[in-house]
Amino acid sequence: MTSVPMPIPSRTQYVLEGIKHRILTGQLTPGQALVETELAAQFGVSKTPVREALKTLAGTGLVVMSQYKGVTVRMVDADMAREVYDVRLLLEPEALRRAVRRGASLEAARDALARSDRAADTAERSLANREFHRALYLSCGNPLLGRMLDEVRDQAALVSAVAWAADPSWEREAAEHREILRLALDADADGAAAALHAHIASFVHRAFPEVREEEGHQ
Known part of the structure; x- marks a missing residue:
C-alpha cells in the first residue's frame, strides 16, 4: 500500500x-x-x-x-544556481509548451503579472514572480512534471532573491514575462517555450557569470 x-x-x-x-x-x-x-x-x-x-x-x-x-x-553560489536552473531549463519550457497546446487557461499567470506590476516592495514582487512561473507550468497536463518543478521552486526563488539584492532587474524580467505570456495567449506553444527558455537562461547567466564561463569550458 x-x-x-x-x-x-x-x-x-x-x-x-x-x-x-x-x-x-x-x-x-x-x-x-x-x-x-x-x-x-x-x-x-x-x-x-x-x-x-x-x-x-x-x-x-x-x-x-x-x-x-x-x-x-543555504548559501547561494554558481554551483547551486547551475543545478537549480539546469532543471528549470530542461522541464519548465516543455511544461509551458504542453500547457499552451492543451489550451489551458493562463488567467492565473496574467493575474500574477499584474500583481507584480502593482507590487509595493521586493517581497510582494518576488512572491508574484514565483506565482507567475508556477501558473505557466501547472496546467501542463502531467501532475508529476508539475511536482518536479514545484520541488525546485523554493531553491530557484532563493537564487533569485540573492541575485536581485545584488542587481535589481525587475523591469527587464517583467518585459520578458509579458512577451512569454503574449506568445502563450496567442497559442504559439513553441515560441512561448523558446522565450521562457531564453528568459531563464539569461537570468542565471546575468546573475552568475561564472556559470557561463564554466559551461564554455565543458
Whole structure:
C-alpha cells in the first residue's frame, strides 16, 4: 500500500511559512544561523514546531543542517544556481509548451503579472514572480512534471532573491514575462517555450557569470 503523507501540524506550518517568507524575501540571508530558541520566541511557539519546520525546509533545500554549525540558510553560489536552473531549463519550457497546446487557461499567470506590476516592495514582487512561473507550468497536463518543478521552486526563488539584492532587474524580467505570456495567449506553444527558455537562461547567466564561463569550458 502507498503511504499517505501526514499533514503538517498547524503551528509547524505557521512557522514553516514564516521562515520561508523571510528567506525568500531576503530578511534572512544565506549563511545566517537559525537558532531554535530565537525563532520560537519570535513566533510565540515552543521549540518543537520550529525544529520540525527547519527539518522540512532542509528537505526542500532552503536551509542546511550541520552537526557542527547548526542550522543555517543555504548559501547561494554558481554551483547551486547551475543545478537549480539546469532543471528549470530542461522541464519548465516543455511544461509551458504542453500547457499552451492543451489550451489551458493562463488567467492565473496574467493575474500574477499584474500583481507584480502593482507590487509595493521586493517581497510582494518576488512572491508574484514565483506565482507567475508556477501558473505557466501547472496546467501542463502531467501532475508529476508539475511536482518536479514545484520541488525546485523554493531553491530557484532563493537564487533569485540573492541575485536581485545584488542587481535589481525587475523591469527587464517583467518585459520578458509579458512577451512569454503574449506568445502563450496567442497559442504559439513553441515560441512561448523558446522565450521562457531564453528568459531563464539569461537570468542565471546575468546573475552568475561564472556559470557561463564554466559551461564554455565543458
